[in-house]
Amino acid sequence: MMPALVIDHDPHRPEGANSPVFRVRQRGRLPTHWLKDRRPAEALAMVGCLYNLCAAAQTAAAASAMGLAVPAAQHTDIQCEVLREHALVMLRDWPGAMGHPAAGNELQGLASMGLADLEEFEHRLLAQRANRVLADLSAWWSASPSLPAQVLRQTADWPPGAGRMEAVNDPSFVRRVASDPSLAPLIARHGWSLHVRMLARVVEVARLIEGLRGVRDDAAGGDGTSRSGTCSASSARAWFGRSRPGDGWAEAALGRLWHQVDCRDGRVMAYRIHTPTDAMLDTPLADDHDDDDGGCQPGFLARLLSSAYGSGDSGARQRVAIALSCADPCLPVVWQTTDMTWPASQQAVGDINAAGERGGQHA
Numbered sequence: 371m372m373p374a375l376v377i378d379h380d381p382h383r384p385e386g387a388n389s390p391v392f393r394v395r396q397r398g399r400l401p402t403h404w405l406k407d408r409r410p411a412e413a414l415a416m417v418g419c420l421y422n423l424c425a426a427a428q429t430a431a432a433a434s435a436m437g438l439a440v441p442a443a444q445h446t447d448i449q450c451e452v453l454r455e456h457a458l459v460m461l462r463d464w465p466g467a468m469g470h471p472a473a474g475n476e477l478q479g480l481a482s483m484g485l486a487d488l489e490e491f492e493h494r495l496l497a498q499r500a501n502r503v504l505a506d507l508s509a510w511w512s513a514s515p516s517l518p519a520q521v522l523r524q525t526a527d528w529p530p531g532a533g534r535m536e537a538v539n540d541p542s543f544v545r546r547v548a549s550d551p552s553l554a555p556l557i558a559r560h561g562w563s564l565h566v567r568m569l570a571r572v573v574e575v576a577r578l579i580e581g582l583r584g585v586r587d588d589a590a591g592g593d594g595t596s597r598s599g600t601c602s603a604s605s606a607r608a609w610f611g612r613s614r615p616g617d618g619w620a621e622a623a624l625g626r627l628w629h630q631v632d633c634r635d636g637r638v639m640a641y642r643i644h645t646p647t648d649a650m651l652d653t654p655l656a657d658d659h660d661d662d663d664g665g666c667q668p669g670f671l672a673r674l675l676s677s678a679y680g681s682g683d684s685g686a687r688q689r690v691a692i693a694l695s696c697a698d699p700c701l702p703v704v705w706q707t708t709d710m711t712w713p714a715s716q717q718a719v720g721d722i723n724a725a726g727e728r729g730g731q732h733a
Contacts, residue, residue, distance in 0.1 A: 373398040375647070375699050377675070379707035381682050390668045390676035394652050396701070402641040410436040410631075413638050421643075423700060426451045427622040428629075428643075430610035434618025435629040436638075440610065446585055448609040448620060450484050452543075453578045455623030456571055457483075457495055459695050460518040464568070467691035468521050476517060485586045492579050500576035504552045507569055518572065525565045525692060528685070533564035533678035533693050541649035541670060542625045542697055546607075547573045564678060564689060567696040581607075622646075624698050647699045671697050 378393040401420060405413040414432050421428040426447040433440045461476045476494050483491060496503050497516035511522040537548040544562070547553065547570050556566050610620035618629045625646030632640040650671040668676070671694075678693035679686045694703070 373400060373701055374704050375701040376704045376706065379705060379709060381679075381709050390672050391679050391682075392672045392675040393666060394650065394669060394671045394675070395666075396647065396651055397704070400643050400645075402643060405638050405641045408638050409636055410438055410633060410638065413631075413641070414438055424451060424455065424622040424624075424627075427610070427620040427627060431618045431620035431627055431629040431643075432631075434610055434612040434620070435616055435631040436618070436633060437612070437615065445609045446485070446582065448622075449578050449582055449585075452621065452623045453491060453575060453582070454480060454483060455698075455700075456575050456578075457491065459571065459623075459698055460495055460521075460575070463695040463698075464521040464692065465517055467688055467695060468524050469688075470517070470521065485582060488579055488583050488586065491575075495575055496572075496579075500579040503576045504573065504580075507552055507556065507572065511569065511572075522565065522568055522572075525568060528564060528689060529680065530560045530563045530565075531677070532680045532689050533567070533674060533696070534561045535670070535674050535677065537562050539670075541646040543574060543621075543623060544570050545625070546621065547577070550577070564692050564696060568692065571696075624700055625649075647701060650697060650699065671699070 374397045376395050376397050378395075379391065380393075381391055383391065404420065405416060408416065414429065414436065417432040418425045418429045426444060430440050430444045430448060432438075457480055458477075461480070465471070492498075492500055495516060495518055496510070497514050497519070498510070503510045511519045511526070513519075537544055540548070540562075544567060550570075550573050552573055553566065553570060556569060560566050607621075610618070612618050616631050616633070618631075619626055627646065628644040630640075630642040630644065631638060650669050652666040652669045652672050655665040655667060674693050674697060675690055678689040680689070
């Protein structure tokens with residue numbers, strides 16, 4: 371069974387520390403058993419097929435965990451992959467949550483975009499140079515004609531407390547840009563509201579475009595004519611690595627994922643993947659509770675969604691849809707609700723689950 375994220379919505383649940391409006395659990399696990407008893411090189415070849423979303427990150431984490439060589443260009447491949455995934459959220463999930471028409475033209479060809487298409491990324495997502503966006507985020511979202519900026523203008527007046535969560539121990543990509551100077555004045559003024567979380571994605575997109583442009587131009591000897599995918603010193607962040615034998619990690623669009631592998635006598639004996647989604651789930655208060663009625667400690671995502679929901683006013687659905695896009699769990703989402711005015715499963719606010727629906731194997 372393919373993993374899915376099950377979100378239980380009960381606005382009538384009694385208030386309490388362990389009773390938020392939402393509960394979140396994962397149904398099913400990534401099928402790592404197919405990797406067991408394989409030779410490391412064979413297991414590595416299978417990883418990119420089994421986990422075909424964020425495949426570059428998954429492959430780098432797997433190779434690092436098993437002590438196999440990873441090409442230096444993988445750093446660049448992962449960054450391009452993250453950029454594409456961020457673009458998907460900004461051009462599909464944000465507009466869908468806020469009732470905009472489907473952005474068909476903006477999404478066309480997105481899956482194949484790479485270093486040669488940075489200016490196209492820049493135009494579709496920002497409608498101006500990335501460095502100018504970073505210089506004044508507020509000026510950008512308040513005036514840019516780009517579709518993401520149009521959505522941000524709709525969310526700017528939301529109550530700042532709705533969806534506000536501290537960035538400390540945030541399992542999402544937010545931790546990568548939490549200290550970015552372009553966000554500092556907004557965080558000081560509003561905290562980590564939904565609007566600021568959306569802008570954090572814009573910041574990472576702009577940083578990626580600027581950094582990858584440097585990689586491309588370095589490979590071209592500075593004249594910008596090369597379209598090779600090689601890595602260079604201008605890529606300051608490490609996007610994958612190995613913490614110790616058997617443990618490899620990589621940055622993905624959602625956040626950092628880990629692969630843990632036990633190899634003996636040249637064979638994979640055990641394989642485990644830990645994803646940022648795992649860190650977002652509720653924690654059962656007892657090991658044998660795996661049902662809707664079992665007690666649980668609310669996880670990051672349940673608290674984020676509940677905060678976005680607020681009092682359940684007329685804007686709650688849109689805020690919840692945007693909150694889900696901020697977490698971006700990259701799993702099919704199954705909604706279970708006691709509120710008959712809310713969709714019961716896959717159809718939600720302007721396809722509320724579009725923020726979490728990806729298909730394929732990923733978490």
